[in-house]
Amino acid sequence: xxxLEQSPQFLSIQEGENLTVYxxxxxxxxxxxxxxxxxxxxPVLLVTVVTGGEVKKxxxxxxxxxxxxxxxxxxxxxxxxxxxxxxxxAGARGSGNTGKLIFGQGTTLQVKP
Amino acid sequence: DxxxxxxxxxxxxxxxxxxxxxxxPISEHNRLYWYRQxxxxxxxxxxxxxxxxxxxxxxxxxxxxxxxxxxxxxxTLEIQRTEQGDSAMYLCASSRGQTEQYFGPGTRLTVT
Numbered sequence: 001x002x003x004l005e006q007s008p009q010f011l012s013i014q015e016g017e018n019l020t021v022y023x024x025x026x027x028x029x030x031x032x033x034x035x036x037x038x039x040x041x042x043p044v045l046l047v048t049v050v051t052g053g054e055v056k057k058x059x060x061x062x063x064x065x066x067x068x069x070x071x072x073x074x075x076x077x078x079x080x081x082x083x084x085x086x087x088x089x090a091g092a093r094g095s096g097n098t099g100k101l102i103f104g105q106g107t108t109l110q111v112k113p
Numbered sequence: 114d115x116x117x118x119x120x121x122x123x124x125x126x127x128x129x130x131x132x133x134x135x136x137x138p139i140s141e142h143n144r145l146y147w148y149r150q151x152x153x154x155x156x157x158x159x160x161x162x163x164x165x166x167x168x169x170x171x172x173x174x175x176x177x178x179x180x181x182x183x184x185x186x187x188x189t190l191e192i193q194r195t196e197q198g199d200s201a202m203y204l205c206a207s208s209r210g211q212t213e214q215y216f217g218p219g220t221r222l223t224v225t
Binding site for chain 2 (some may be wrong): 042090100102105
């Protein structure tokens with residue numbers, strides 16, 4: 001059972017375009033993290049969101065946590081070839097939990113120059 | 114501050130052999146996690162340590178898998194009698210309490 005569903009799974013766009021990746025669940029998470037992973041490497045943490053409705057910006061990347069803390073989105077403005085990679089969302093359950101992360105299946109982004 | 118390191122980065126082994134991977138977490142991180150990632154999928158949780166205590170193991174961790182963190186610092190993950198289905202990227206992550214997890218570069222295992 002996939003607790004976190006990411007969409008789309010694959011995205012190929014031209015440099016300069018905007019895009020949004022979605023991460024949805026029927027479960028509530030205490031926090032949600034977004035990672036970017038390059039082939040043959042481990043995931044690199046981009047951001048953590050913890051409050052329902054929270055919006056965080058990281059240069060051209062905007063992250064939002066849903067009001068009910070069940071979903072999140074990642075929006076990239078004016079994508080660049082350097083944004084190419086696998087984007088993963090990962091949710092953590094409430095306090096007292098191990099803190100283990102439940103990952104979505106990832107969104108593979110290709111930005112063509 | 115160095116990040117999480119893993120050794121080896123790549124391991125090719127024949128079916129039936131035993132393999133051991135090592136993870137060195139970020140210093141002073143008391144929590145250490147092991148995950149497994151297969152091609153086209155997100156990482157899946159395997160096990161978790163708080164200091165030297167192994168506090169949770171996934172059902173994915175069969176009897177052939179064992180993990181240790183003897184002094185609450187580095188950890189090892191051993192797979193006995195490897196099977197082709199064990200081929201995957203094995204990822205280690207560490208955190209200070211229930212904060213963000215930082216991942217190592219992973220160990221890519223190929224079982225032939």
